[in-house]
Amino acid sequence: MGYHCIVLVKQVPDTANITGDAMKEDGTVNRAALPAIFNPEDIHALEAALEIKDRFGGTVTVITMGPPKAADVLRASLYRGADRAILLTDRRAAGSDTLATSYILSQAVATVENYDFVFCGRQAIDGDTAQVGPQCAEKLGIPQVTYLEKIIDVQGKKATLRRNIGGGWEDVETPLPVLVTVIESANTPRPVSAKRYMKNKYKRVPLEFAPDAPEAAEAEAQGDMLEQWGLDEIHADLQRCGFAGSPTKVFRIQSIVLKKEGFASVEPTEEGIRGLVHELIEDRTLG
Amino acid sequence: MTSENNQNGEVWVFAEQDNGKLQDVVLELCGRARELADKLGVKVGAVLPGSKVDHLAAALYSHGVDRVYLVDDPRLEFFTSLPYAEAVIRLIRKYAPQIVLYGATPLGRDMAPRIASATRSGLTADCTDLQISDVTDAKTKEVAKDLLLQIRPAFGGNIIATIINPAGWPQMATVREGVMPMKEADPSRSGELFREICDLEDALFGVKVISRCKEEKKVNLKAARIIVAGGGGVGSRENFRLLFDLAGALGGAVGASRAAVDGGYIDHDYQVGQTGTTVRPALYIACGISGAVQHRVGMQDSAKIIAINNDPNAPIFSVAHYGIVGDLNEVIPMMIKAVKERN
Ligand SMILES: Cc1cc2nc3c(=O)[nH]c(=O)nc-3n(C[C@H](O)[C@H](O)[C@H](O)COP(=O)(O)OP(=O)(O)OC[C@H]3O[C@@H](n4cnc5c(N)ncnc54)[C@H](O)[C@@H]3O)c2cc1C
Numbered sequence: 001m002g003y004h005c006i007v008l009v010k011q012v013p014d015t016a017n018i019t020g021d022a023m024k025e026d027g028t029v030n031r032a033a034l035p036a037i038f039n040p041e042d043i044h045a046l047e048a049a050l051e052i053k054d055r056f057g058g059t060v061t062v063i064t065m066g067p068p069k070a071a072d073v074l075r076a077s078l079y080r081g082a083d084r085a086i087l088l089t090d091r092r093a094a095g096s097d098t099l100a101t102s103y104i105l106s107q108a109v110a111t112v113e114n115y116d117f118v119f120c121g122r123q124a125i126d127g128d129t130a131q132v133g134p135q136c137a138e139k140l141g142i143p144q145v146t147y148l149e150k151i152i153d154v155q156g157k158k159a160t161l162r163r164n165i166g167g168g169w170e171d172v173e174t175p176l177p178v179l180v181t182v183i184e185s186a187n188t189p190r191p192v193s194a195k196r197y198m199k200n201k202y203k204r205v206p207l208e209f210a211p212d213a214p215e216a217a218e219a220e221a222q223g224d225m226l227e228q229w230g231l232d233e234i235h236a237d238l239q240r241c242g243f244a245g246s247p248t249k250v251f252r253i254q255s256i257v258l259k260k261e262g263f264a265s266v267e268p269t270e271e272g273i274r275g276l277v278h279e280l281i282e283d284r285t286l287g
Numbered sequence: 288m289t290s291e292n293n294q295n296g297e298v299w300v301f302a303e304q305d306n307g308k309l310q311d312v313v314l315e316l317c318g319r320a321r322e323l324a325d326k327l328g329v330k331v332g333a334v335l336p337g338s339k340v341d342h343l344a345a346a347l348y349s350h351g352v353d354r355v356y357l358v359d360d361p362r363l364e365f366f367t368s369l370p371y372a373e374a375v376i377r378l379i380r381k382y383a384p385q386i387v388l389y390g391a392t393p394l395g396r397d398m399a400p401r402i403a404s405a406t407r408s409g410l411t412a413d414c415t416d417l418q419i420s421d422v423t424d425a426k427t428k429e430v431a432k433d434l435l436l437q438i439r440p441a442f443g444g445n446i447i448a449t450i451i452n453p454a455g456w457p458q459m460a461t462v463r464e465g466v467m468p469m470k471e472a473d474p475s476r477s478g479e480l481f482r483e484i485c486d487l488e489d490a491l492f493g494v495k496v497i498s499r500c501k502e503e504k505k506v507n508l509k510a511a512r513i514i515v516a517g518g519g520g521v522g523s524r525e526n527f528r529l530l531f532d533l534a535g536a537l538g539g540a541v542g543a544s545r546a547a548v549d550g551g552y553i554d555h556d557y558q559v560g561q562t563g564t565t566v567r568p569a570l571y572i573a574c575g576i577s578g579a580v581q582h583r584v585g586m587q588d589s590a591k592i593i594a595i596n597n598d599p600n601a602p603i604f605s606v607a608h609y610g611i612v613g614d615l616n617e618v619i620p621m622m623i624k625a626v627k628e629r630n
Contacts, residue, residue, distance in 0.1 A: 015442065016549055099455075102404060126442055128562045129412035131400035134368070138404035143494045144368050146397040160497070166393040167556070168501035172367070174494045247409030247455025251422060251436070256445045256580060263604070266593075268613025270621050276593070276609055277625040285570050285591050286513075286537065286626070 002057025003116040003154065003176075005049035006109055008136070009042040009062055009077060011070040012126045038073045041121025045182040047189040048148060049119045050081045056154050058116070059083045063108050065093065065101065068207035074226060078200040079192040086112070087205045090230040092242050098127075100245035102135030107234040109140060117159075118179040122147055130181070137179035145174055148182045292456045294433065296385030297354070298324040299457070301375065301399070302335040302347060303390055305366075305501070309343050311464055311509075312390030314350045318470035319417060319462075320388055321351030326419045327433055330354055332384060336374045338364040341480070348478040350470065356382075356481045362492055365499065366394055370491040372401040377485050379406055384457050386435050388417070391461035391562075399461055409452030410459040411437035413561050415466055415584045422451055434458070440561050440580045445602070447580070465509045465565035465585075506540070506556040513539025513570045516559055516586070519546030520575020520596065520615060527552050529619045530574060536626045542566065542586075544576045560585035574615045578603025595619070 013034035049060045062077040064070050065088040074085035088108050096104065109118055118140070123130035130146075137144035149169055150162040157176045162169050164183060202219065205228040209216040219225050231241055239245060266272045280286045298320045303310045317331065324331045333347045336358040344355040358374045379387065379402070387402075389395040391413050403410035416438040422431045434451045435458040441448035452458045508514060515534040521527055527541070534541045542564075543557040559566055561581040571589035576582060578594070578601055586592070587606045594607035595618045604610045611618050 013442075016546060097409070098400070099403060099407065099409070102400075127412070129400075130396045131403070131410060131412060134397060134400040135404035137368075138372075138401045144397070144401065145494065146368070147393060164393070165499070165501060167504050168499070170365075170499040170501075171497045172494050173497055178494075247407065247452045248411060248437075248450050249453060250448055251451040252449040253441060254447050254449070256447055262608055264609050266609050266611045268611050268618050268621075270625070273611070273618065273621045274625045274628070276611075277622065277629060280570065280591070281629060287629075 002059070003052050004058055004114055005052050005060050005117040005119060006112055006115045007042070007046050007049045007060060007062045007077070007082070008105055008109075008118065008120040008132070009046065009064045009073050010039045010121075010124050011036050011064065011066050011073045012039045012124050013037075015125050036069065036072065038076050039121055039124045041123060041182060041184060042073070043121075043189045044184055044186050045119040045121045046077055046080060046082065047187045048151060048180065048182050049117065050190065051151055051187060052117060052154065053081070055151075061086065061112055061115075063088060063105065063112070065089070065104060065108075068205055071205045071208060071226060074205075075200055075203055076192070078203060079197045080190055081193070081196065084227070085203075086227040086229055088229050088234070089205075089207060092231055092238060095243040095246060096241060097246035097248045098129055098131040098135060099247060100241050102132045102139060103240045103245060104231070104234070104236055105132065106136045106139035107236045108229065109136065111229070111234045116176045118142075118177070120179070120181050122181045122183050133179060133181040140177075140179065142177050142179055143174055144179045144181070145172055146181045148180050148186045150186065292454065293383040293385055295329060296383050296457065297330045297332040298327065299332045299334060299384040299387045300352070301387065301389045301395065302333040302343065302355070303392060303394055304335070304337050304340055304343055307337070307340055307343070309346055310390055310392060311469065312392060312462065314346065314472075315464070315467040315469045316388045316390065316462060317347060317350035317352055319467045320386075321470075323386060323417065323419055323435070327385070329385070332356060332382070334358070334375055334378055336360070336363050336371055338362070344478070344480050346472070348476050349472040349474050351476070353478045354481060355478060356483050358483050358485050360485070360487060362487070365496040366398075367492065367494045367496065368397055368401055369494065370487045372398045372405070373487060373491050374483075374485045375402050376405045378483060379457060387457045387459045389459070389461045391463045395461055399459065403459055406457070408455045408457055408459055409450070410461070411439060411450045412461050414439050414460045414462050415561060415565075417460060417462070422453070424453075435460070440584055445580050463562065463565060468567070504556070506554075508540055508542055508557070508559065508564045508566050511540035511566070511568050513537045513572075514542045514559070514566055514568045514586075514589075515539055515572045515574065516542035516544065516576060517547050517552065517574050518544035518576030518582075519550060521547060521552055522575075524552045526616070529616070533572070533619050533623050533626075536623050536630075537570075539568075539570070544579075544582050573603050573607070574619060576603055577601050578606065
């Protein structure tokens with residue numbers, strides 16, 4: 001039996017690698033030019049679930065929401081040890097803010113059923129909002145434990161967890177099911193297992209095949225088809241999804257005009273820098 | 288979505304306290320809440336859950352609060368998400384404030400989304416500015432009166448996005464510590480204390496704090512007169528030594544960009560920017576920092592900025608007063624030497 005863990009993961013543009021090539025003329029980011037990666041903290045969330053499975057027994061289900069390409073993070077999760085992977089994809093989910101996103105994800109979790117833990121990364125690097133985890137917990141009507149540092153123990157329907165409280169920690173005891181958000185210091189994610197890689201590398205979601213491609217039927221026959229759900233499968237109220245379900249609206253996007261006043265170029269030489277230090281002492285910035 | 292927008296609603300601040308001490312960010316937010324409320328012609332309220340925390344009301348009044356909604360319950364001594372969130376949710380339902388502001392602290396970021404979910408209201412994270420303005424809908428030409436403009440850098444580029452919640456009130460936002468400068472306290476101001484009985488059910492207290500260890504914050508960037516900040520260009524944890532040396536010579540503190548934090552060169556406590564600390568020192572020296580907008584919003588109000596970067600086109604130069612195009616590994620030692628000569 002053991003514990004059933006659901007992990008919510010996201011594929012994100014690699015914001016750490018925004019280079020000149022990834023910028024458009026108008027100064028916005030060309031997402032297509034950025035590599036898409038497994039959101040870093042979500043890998044730690046997956047590891048926490050796998051740790052529960054290793055230490056206390058159970059299964060791990062991974063859910064992601066995104067375009068068909070996001071199935072990459074599902075495969076990456078299967079390579080590391082997840083047992084089941086589901087892609088949530090639906091055009092009508094486009095434009096969802098965190099509230100609508102958490103509604104959709106919580107409907108998916110509720111559809112999977114019978115879970116003891118829901119793990120997510122604390123936040124995704126493309127927004128840093130850290131909202132979706134707690135919002136899902138509220139929608140599922142379960143407690144939340146944020147910023148997991150360590151899984152201390154799980155016994156029966158209770159878990160003892162250490163959480164980071166910003167300059168310190170705290171140990172809490174929580175009833176199950178619980179939603180837990182995970183930070184990087186919680187664990188060291190295991191590497192991809194070669195065996196699991198071989199076993200799962202051909203797994204695809206239906207939308208990754210061209211319509212009516214014979215390969216699709218083949219994948220189905222081989223057991224290589226991953227689950228793909230839309231909003232209907234999770235019985236979502238469309239009024240709560242996408243733009244309609246998102247109270248926050250972008251009113252205006254402005255590019256910033258940088259002020260260019262009183263700029264002095266300083267030579268990178270001993271001479272130049274001595275002059276600068278002298279100037280800063282004179283105007284009392286230093287000393 | 289939620290019921291009618293309450294145009295007469297108050298502007299609220301969540302009064303986060305730890306161990307009977309208010310967080311600085313709360314008092315910073317009170318100052319801005321006061322300005323927003325004056326513009327709207329309404330009162331400022333502060334929601335204060337905790338155990339034996341009545342004494343904090345005075346500080347809230349002196350920073351601009353008119354009404355303190357106190358939820359005093361011995362079970363609220365330590366924060367846990369459900370009862371704290373539930374107390375705020377019930378007060379929101381009872382009084383229908385139009386705006387609720389939270390510090391973007393670990394606690395605020397845990398609790399505010401839970402409240403937003405329950406009240407189905409919009410919540411914008413890490414705002415760098417908040418204003419009140421009428422907004423005309425581009426399509427319908429309908430004017431929404433006095434909306435809260437929630438301003439924050441958008442992902443990538445030199446872009447600032449303004450977010451609004453035309454429906455789904457209260458309009459809620461989180462703000463990092465230091466973003467809003469703290470106004471001077473006016474001890475002569477007073478206010479009204481509302482003792483709220485929330486009847487929080489035992490079931491909300493399922494999560495129990497067993498033990499807790501909290502250290503005083505080691506890093507206090509906000510108080511530093513001089514900050515030497517390093518970015519991705521510093522390249523390693525070992526190399527950050529250079530910055531500590533320069534900061535030592537100048538009697539300043541060390542700061543960092545997110546690239547330096549993500550690279551593991553230094554802890555998150557040192558991060559300057561939208562999702563770190565906002566600073567306004569007399570002198571900010573940016574070493575190997577490109578100057579992405581999320582970083583600039585946290586340091587551009589420094590009185591003097593020196594940028595050291597080997598890329599002459601790095602955006603940091605456009606906010607700097609002094610620019611040094613060069614390798615930080617050469618420039619910083621020269622600077623340390625020049626400062627030591629002077630001392
Ligand atoms: C939601 C969100 C929130 C964010 N919040 C923050 C935040 O709070 N704070 C923050 O800082 N960032 C934040 N960022 C990240 C931000 O967009 C940038 O990615 C980050 O600031 C880049 O840091 P950097 O300039 O140090 O690194 P890089 O982009 O790696 O730049 C390194 C710079 O160093 C220069 N350099 C390299 N070697 C040398 C050398 N030897 N000598 C001199 N110069 C050298 C390079 O020319 C380059 O300009 C956020 C991003 C997002 C999406």
